[in-house]
Amino acid sequence: MSANIRALCAQVCFAVVEQGRSLAEEVPLKATKAEGKDKGLLQELCYGVLRHLPELENDVRQFLAKPLKGKQRVCHFLILVGIYQLKYTRIPDHAALNETVSATGKLKSGHLKNLVNGVLRNFQRQHQKQNSNPESEQEVSANLLPEPIFYNHPSWFIKLVKAAYPEQWSTILTANMQRPPMWLRTNVSQQSSDAYQQQLAELAIELAAIEPKSKALKLDQAIDVNKLPNFSSGAASVQDAAAQQSARLLDCQPGDHVLDCCAAPGGKTCHLIEQTPELASVTALDVDERRLARVQENLERIGLNAKLQCGDATKPESWWDGTQYDRILLDAPCSATGVIRRHPDIKWLRKADDIEALAQLQAQILRKMWSLLKPGGTLLYATCSVLPQENSEQIAQFLAQQSDAQLIELPEYQGKIGWQILPGEQDMDGFYYAKLVKSAG
Numbered sequence: 001m002s003a004n005i006r007a008l009c010a011q012v013c014f015a016v017v018e019q020g021r022s023l024a025e026e027v028p029l030k031a032t033k034a035e036g037k038d039k040g041l042l043q044e045l046c047y048g049v050l051r052h053l054p055e056l057e058n059d060v061r062q063f064l065a066k067p068l069k070g071k072q073r074v075c076h077f078l079i080l081v082g083i084y085q086l087k088y089t090r091i092p093d094h095a096a097l098n099e100t101v102s103a104t105g106k107l108k109s110g111h112l113k114n115l116v117n118g119v120l121r122n123f124q125r126q127h128q129k130q131n132s133n134p135e136s137e138q139e140v141s142a143n144l145l146p147e148p149i150f151y152n153h154p155s156w157f158i159k160l161v162k163a164a165y166p167e168q169w170s171t172i173l174t175a176n177m178q179r180p181p182m183w184l185r186t187n188v189s190q191q192s193s194d195a196y197q198q199q200l201a202e203l204a205i206e207l208a209a210i211e212p213k214s215k216a217l218k219l220d221q222a223i224d225v226n227k228l229p230n231f232s233s234g235a236a237s238v239q240d241a242a243a244q245q246s247a248r249l250l251d252c253q254p255g256d257h258v259l260d261c262c263a264a265p266g267g268k269t270c271h272l273i274e275q276t277p278e279l280a281s282v283t284a285l286d287v288d289e290r291r292l293a294r295v296q297e298n299l300e301r302i303g304l305n306a307k308l309q310c311g312d313a314t315k316p317e318s319w320w321d322g323t324q325y326d327r328i329l330l331d332a333p334c335s336a337t338g339v340i341r342r343h344p345d346i347k348w349l350r351k352a353d354d355i356e357a358l359a360q361l362q363a364q365i366l367r368k369m370w371s372l373l374k375p376g377g378t379l380l381y382a383t384c385s386v387l388p389q390e391n392s393e394q395i396a397q398f399l400a401q402q403s404d405a406q407l408i409e410l411p412e413y414q415g416k417i418g419w420q421i422l423p424g425e426q427d428m429d430g431f432y433y434a435k436l437v438k439s440a441g
């Protein structure tokens with residue numbers, strides 16, 4: 001019997017919002033129960049619901065007098081899945097309604113079938129009325145909705161983004177709602193970017209843009225990686241253009257000893273080696289053994305070598321062999337608030353208090369890694385966050401405390417401490433980079 005995609009989607013959303021699970025892990029788990037193109041639908045519905053969560057919750061509240069509680073919560077998410085389809089997909093209303101209502105059976109909630117049906121049909125009627133009269137009062141009042149509902153972000157985050165970016169905050173929040181593009185990295189140790197572009201063109205895989213600094217290639221439409229020329233032998237990798245700035249900025253030289261101290265799943269480790277194959281050594285460190293296995297998989301696909309080390313960057317005494325590094329990449333654990341468009345669950349999994357704890361961990365890793373850097377060596381600090389506490393403020397504080405550290409000036413900084421890429425800028429993820437050099441003794 002085929003799986004009901006709406007039921008699976010309700011279970012995923014429940015697991016993320018009520019149990020704090022990761023969307024990127026839950027979707028593939030449930031996708032094993034779905035067939036072929038249904039896997040795509042599952043992904044589209046789960047990501048869509050979590051992207052628009054506050055707005056959908058607001059819609060439900062208008063049609064459901066008493067919130068569903070306890071075991072019935074999965075059906076609460078099923079209703080959200082139903083409303084999302086009616087509002088945002090091209091699935092015909094009758095199909096969306098039938099499939100969603102019948103999912104109550106799969107969720108062992110047949111007794112809620114009439115309730116789910118009633119809420120969705122009432123919503124559908126109101127929605128059709130609004131659509132046939134776009135100038136209606138309801139449409140106008142959308143602009144008067146509370147900000148968390150209008151922008152679909154938690155209020156603590158809106159507050160922080162407004163404070164940090166008084167001019168750009170609404171552009172940032174809007175960019176976080178977009179579907180992310182698929183960017184490719186060419187493996188320049190195998191062939192030039194131009195040669196790979198030629199191969200893509202021969203297969204009629206169209207590019208929408210080329211990011212000039214990194215030569216990252218933005219595809220016009222996302223495709224299955226196995227359809228990319230020579231993907232299995234490592235000719236290209238999927239990586240956002242913002243993340244592709246790291247190898248260029250760290251600028252490793254032949255003969256360097258390099259440490260990537262927060263390496264998993266290894267996208268940047270591989271890029272560093274592709275760019276400079278003649279490195280003396282590359283150590284890929286990560287505290288998470290399971291994630292470190294992904295680094296190995298990535299290295300193997302591309303045919304590269306690195307020394308994998310499972311260890312804690314705050315405790316180098318437990319794994320470091322005493323040889324200082326010429327270059328260190330510190331792609332720090334962070335709030336990931338720059339990649340919300342790729343991981344909408346971040347909006348609901350992160351809490352305001354996490355930011356201070358993360359900033360402290362980052363400061364600790366930075367201090368420890370600094371002592372592993374050779375005099376004259378370079379450390380590139382990176383996060384996929386937009387919050388100054390994790391980025392420019394973190395680096396300013398480090399520079400104030402560490403007399404042998406200096407910020408290397410880059411044109412990208414534009415007078416600020418480090419390079420803050422905002423989400424959506426040239427269609428990149430939100431990212432931060434600061435390049436530091438240690439005085440030569």
Ligand SMILES: C[S@@+](CC[C@H](N)C(=O)[O-])C[C@H]1O[C@@H](n2cnc3c(N)ncnc32)[C@H](O)[C@@H]1O
Binds near residue numbers: 266
């Ligand atoms: C932003 S991700 C790194 C992404 C990676 N650089 C890439 O491009 O594929 C941060 C990583 O830091 C690791 N991490 C967190 N705390 C750590 C610690 N104390 N020591 C070492 N790694 C840590 C996490 O397991 C996670 O894999």
